[in-house]
Amino acid sequence: MAGRFWSFEGIDGSGKSTQARLLADALRRSGHEVVLTREPGGSAGAEEIRRLVLEGAADRWSAETEILLFTAARRDHLEKTIRPALTRGAVVITDRFADSTRMYQGISRGDLGQVVDDLHALMIGVEPDLTFLVDLPAEMGLARAQSRAGAEMRFEEMGLALQSQMRSGFLALAAKHPRFAVIDGTGAQDTIAAQILAIAQAHLA
Numbered sequence: 466m467a468g469r470f471w472s473f474e475g476i477d478g479s480g481k482s483t484q485a486r487l488l489a490d491a492l493r494r495s496g497h498e499v500v501l502t503r504e505p506g507g508s509a510g511a512e513e514i515r516r517l518v519l520e521g522a523a524d525r526w527s528a529e530t531e532i533l534l535f536t537a538a539r540r541d542h543l544e545k546t547i548r549p550a551l552t553r554g555a556v557v558i559t560d561r562f563a564d565s566t567r568m569y570q571g572i573s574r575g576d577l578g579q580v581v582d583d584l585h586a587l588m589i590g591v592e593p594d595l596t597f598l599v600d601l602p603a604e605m606g607l608a609r610a611q612s613r614a615g616a617e618m619r620f621e622e623m624g625l626a627l628q629s630q631m632r633s634g635f636l637a638l639a640a641k642h643p644r645f646a647v648i649d650g651t652g653a654q655d656t657i658a659a660q661i662l663a664i665a666q667a668h669l670a
Contacts, residue, residue, distance in 0.1 A: 468551035469669065470591070472562040474635060475599040476628045478609030479650050480657070484599055485560045487658040488665055492556055497669075500550040503560040504538065508545035511538035528574040535566045536584050543589060556669075562593055564638060572634045573627050595668050597661055598639050601650035603628040 473481040482503075489501040505515040518526065518534050526534065539562070550557045563585050571581035607628050639645035646664050648657060 467554045469556045469595070470547065470551060470559075470593050471556065471595045471597070471665070471668075472559050472564065472593040473597045473599065474561060474564045475650065476601075476603060476606040476632050476635070478606035478611075479599040479601055480609070480654070481597070481599040481650075482560050483654065484597065484648075484657060484661055485558050487654075488597075488661050489558050491658070491662050492665065498550075498553065498555040500546065500555050500557045501560075502542070502546055502557065504542060504562055504565065505535055506538070507542040507547070507559065510541040510545070514538040514541075528570045528577055529580070531574075532566060532570045532577065532581055532584060535570065536588055539563065539566075540588050543591065547591075559593070562596075563589060564596065564635070567638065568631045568634045573630045593644060595665075596639075596642075596645045597664070598635055598645050598647045599650040599657070600632065600636065600647055603632050605651065606632075 473485040475481040485501060489499045492499045504511070505518055506512045514534055514537060518531060518538075542559075547557050547559070563581070566585075567578060567581050571578040603625055607625055636647070639647050646661075648660060650657060
């Protein structure tokens with residue numbers, strides 16, 4: 466894969482989606498081909514699965530079923546969007562990737578981390594070159610997420626305990642893997658964006 470593959474991670478309401486978009490816009494202004502995508506989603510088949518997992522009652526699916534659904538969506542996303550763009554030499558920026566499954570289903574909703582990793586190794590086999598973890602207190606993130614209430618609120622409705630556990634899990638994961646850049650998500654949007662852009666430019670150089 467000739468391009469660069471970057472992901473944004475964080476709890477709900479962290480601002481990662483906004484920062485992913487701002488980074489993509491900045492790189493495009495610099496002349497880079499950028500594919501901004503998301504998970505679950507990013508391809509036609511994966512977007513159909515997105516509606517299944519993000520809408521409906523909190524207890525709609527078990528964690529085990531969710532792992533299978535997210536992996537199926539990720540496989541289609543990889544085949545249809547990520548790999549073709551990387552082959553062209555593009556910068557692919559995805560709003561969430563496998564680390565979110567490791568948190569939401571693998572750790573926060575049961576001791577299923579090894580299941581997630583095994584299935585990922587079998588069906589995906591790719592990790593981002595660089596992962597931006599936009600970190601902020603769980604209370605702040607949940608309040609932000611709930612203020613923009615829409616149809617895709619299934620995980621937010623699982624409450625503060627889940628968000629707190631996920632934040633701790635993300636930080637623990639970041640401490641183990643050097644591909645992570647942990648960003649303080651409590652600052653001003655422009656300040657955060659400038660910090661992320663500087664890291665991105667250094668990575669490209």
